[in-house]
Amino acid sequence: MKIIDGGVTAPKGFEAAGIMAGIKKEKKDMAMIYSATPCESAGVFTKNLVKAAPVKWDRQVVEGGAKCHAVVINSGVANACTGELGMGYCRDTALETARVLNIPAEGVLVASTGVIGKQLPMDKLLPGIGLLAKNLGSSRRNALLSAEAIMTTDTVPKEYAVAVEIGGQTVTIGGMCKGSGMIHPDMCTMLCFITTDANISKEMLCKVLSTDVEDTFNMISVDGDTSTNDTVLVLANGASGGSQIKAEGADYQAFYAGFHQVMEELSKKIAGDGEGATALFEVKVIGAATKEQAKIISKSVVTSSLTKAAVFGHDANWGRILCAMGYAGADFDPEVVDIWFESRDGQLQIVKDGTATDYSEEEATKILSAPEVTAIADLKAGRETATAWGCDLTYDYVKINADYRS
Numbered sequence: 001m002k003i004i005d006g007g008v009t010a011p012k013g014f015e016a017a018g019i020m021a022g023i024k025k026e027k028k029d030m031a032m033i034y035s036a037t038p039c040e041s042a043g044v045f046t047k048n049l050v051k052a053a054p055v056k057w058d059r060q061v062v063e064g065g066a067k068c069h070a071v072v073i074n075s076g077v078a079n080a081c082t083g084e085l086g087m088g089y090c091r092d093t094a095l096e097t098a099r100v101l102n103i104p105a106e107g108v109l110v111a112s113t114g115v116i117g118k119q120l121p122m123d124k125l126l127p128g129i130g131l132l133a134k135n136l137g138s139s140r141r142n143a144l145l146s147a148e149a150i151m152t153t154d155t156v157p158k159e160y161a162v163a164v165e166i167g168g169q170t171v172t173i174g175g176m177c178k179g180s181g182m183i184h185p186d187m188c189t190m191l192c193f194i195t196t197d198a199n200i201s202k203e204m205l206c207k208v209l210s211t212d213v214e215d216t217f218n219m220i221s222v223d224g225d226t227s228t229n230d231t232v233l234v235l236a237n238g239a240s241g242g243s244q245i246k247a248e249g250a251d252y253q254a255f256y257a258g259f260h261q262v263m264e265e266l267s268k269k270i271a272g273d274g275e276g277a278t279a280l281f282e283v284k285v286i287g288a289a290t291k292e293q294a295k296i297i298s299k300s301v302v303t304s305s306l307t308k309a310a311v312f313g314h315d316a317n318w319g320r321i322l323c324a325m326g327y328a329g330a331d332f333d334p335e336v337v338d339i340w341f342e343s344r345d346g347q348l349q350i351v352k353d354g355t356a357t358d359y360s361e362e363e364a365t366k367i368l369s370a371p372e373v374t375a376i377a378d379l380k381a382g383r384e385t386a387t388a389w390g391c392d393l394t395y396d397y398v399k400i401n402a403d404y405r406s
Contacts, residue, residue, distance in 0.1 A: 001258055007143030007159030010174035011197035012239035013037050016142045017135040018149030021128030023076040023114075023121055028149035030125070031073045032132040033193055034101065038067035039235040040202040041109070042209040044217075046230035052080035054110045055231060057090040061109055065202065068235055069103040071193060072110050072129060073150050075178070079112040079120050089120045096126050100133045111191050111231050113152055113178060147176040150191055153400055154178050158269040164258035166251050169242035171198045173255075175262045179270040190217065190270055192232040194262060198255055199238035200245040208252075208259050209234050216263040219295070219388045220271045221303045271389035272372070276396030281311050282374040286385045293330040293379070294386035300328030301375065301388070308393035311373055316341060316364035318350045321375055338378040343370035 009016050015034045023029040043062040045055045061068065072093055079086045090110050098105035112120070136142070147157035161174035179190030200208075213232060238244070245251045272280030283302045288294035301307055304324035310317040318339055326334060339351035345367050350359045367373070 001261060002163045004161040004163055004172065004174070006140060006161035006174050007147055007176045008033050008174050008193055008195045009138045009140070009143040010161035011172040011195045011237070013197060013237045014174070014195045014235075015136040015138045016146040017132045017137065018142075018145030018147070019128060019131050019135060021074070021131065022124040023074055023128075028145065029074060029076050030128040030132055031146040031149035032129070032136065033071040033146065033195065033235070034136055035069055035195070035235060035237045037237040037239055038069060038107065039237045040200065040205050041068045041236075042202070042206040042234045044209055044213050044232045048230070050081065052078055052112060053082055053086035053090050054079055054112045056087065057094075058109050058111070058231060058233065061107065062233075064106065066104065066106040068107040068109055070097055070101060070108050071233060071235070072097050072108065072132070073191065073193070074112050074114075074120065074125060074128075075150050075152055076114040077112060077118045077120050078114045078116045080116045082117070082119055085119060089122055089125075092122060093125065093129065096129045100130050109233055111193075111233070113150065113191055143174070143176065147178075150176070150178045152178065153275050155273055158266060158273070160262050160265040160269070162258045162261050164254055166198065166240075166245070166254045167242045169240050171240045171255065171258065172196065173198070173258045173262050175266055177266045177270060179273075190230055190232075192217065192266060194232070194234045194259075196234070196236045196259075197239040198236050198245065199240060199242050200236050200255060204245050204247070204252060205234060205236050208256055212256070212260050212263050215386075216260070216267040219299065219386070220267050221299065221388070221390045268389050271391055275400045276394040276398075277391035278394060279311055279370070279392045280372045281308065281390045281392055282372065283388045283390070284374060284376045284385065285379065285387075286376065287378040287380045287382060288384040288386070289379070289382040291384045291386060293332065293381075294384050295388075296330040297325050297328045297332070297377070297379075298386045298388035300324045301377070302390035305393055308390065311368060312392035312394050314365045314368040316350055316359070316361060316368060318356065321377065322351065322354070325377060332379045332381060336380045338380070340376040341367050342374040342376060343367045343372060345370050
């Protein structure tokens with residue numbers, strides 16, 4: 001596997017654009033992804049009962065089986081809780097995109113992110129579609145502009161791409177995402193778009209996504225809130241050539257490995273860029289009896305407000321970790337648990353068999369002061385593992401969300 005400096009335009013046949021359409025003040029606010037070759041699509045969406053209009057629209061497109069050519073994304077307005085008018089705006093967006101690009105409207109996907117409850121300013125969005133079409137390109141810069149255009153409270157654009165060898169062909173997988181607040185397992189306030197030139201059937205593409213999301217985006221949390229707009233969309237245009245991946249086997253596993261790498265890295269980029277965050281907080285549970293036990297416990301620790309605050313304060317308050325493990329809802333023996341802290345500055349065991357070691361507070365503070373911090377908990381109950389990602393909890397998180405609409 002080879003890591004590529006790229007995003008959604010890294011795979012063959014994909015173009016992208018990002019522009020300022022006037023939805024937000026003096027910021028890029030619309031993006032487009034396009035493939036002239038029709039694509040198989042897959043998607044996973046928010047589990048919140050309150051679903052934004054674009055989520056409903058995209059589920060219809062993906063589940064309807066239509067081949068897709070384009071995704072149109074806007075930031076600034078979520079088009080959530082907007083009733084039939086909001087659904088109508090999704091339809092209008094698809095129709096205008098189809099007209100401008102000369103593609104079928106039933107294969108146009110749409111996505112929105114921003115303030116809930118506001119109607120889309122279609123007087124700005126519809127002309128923006130034409131401007132996006134004029135600016136489409138396959139360059140590295142095109143990918144970056146599109147990643148910047150989907151940001152809301154994100155501080156940095158989030159992209160990643162890899163190339164893998166499948167059946168003698170080089171297959172590329174690229175992606176971009178946004179997300180910083182309202183981030184929690186079972187989808188979070190995030191939009192993610194992954195493109196690939198792999199020749200893969202829709203059935204296998206859907207299987208890869210639905211399986212892998214459980215170990216990536218559904219293992220991250222910033223603040224415990226789940227949004228109305230969460231969407232992960234995957235487009236595969238088959239431009240790499242080669243035999244189609246129609247079933248599980250060596251080719252499927254090779255594609256899955258590359259796909260997982262992209263999904264995991266994008267997940268970590270979201271967790272590390274949590275609103276107001278100063279550190280990516282990773283929690284690994286090892287030695288678990290079952291995978292589910294490891295997942296439940298790791299997510300409980302990574303979502304603990306007290307533990308997150310301790311990470312912000314560079315405080316090795318391991319009691320908060322053990323406490324969060326205890327109320328997770330998965331049975332284990334606390335009297336055999338070992339816990340370590342780890343970062344680029346070293347590794348330190350702080351708990352042995354459920355009680356504190358004679359560790360150095362100074363060394364612990366140094367390790368916890370790194371921009372990426374890991375807590376490792378060994379349950380000594382089996383061989384299963386799971387990893388969850390989050391961030392520290394800072395003063396700025398409250399400031400950002402108190403002033404979000406202003």
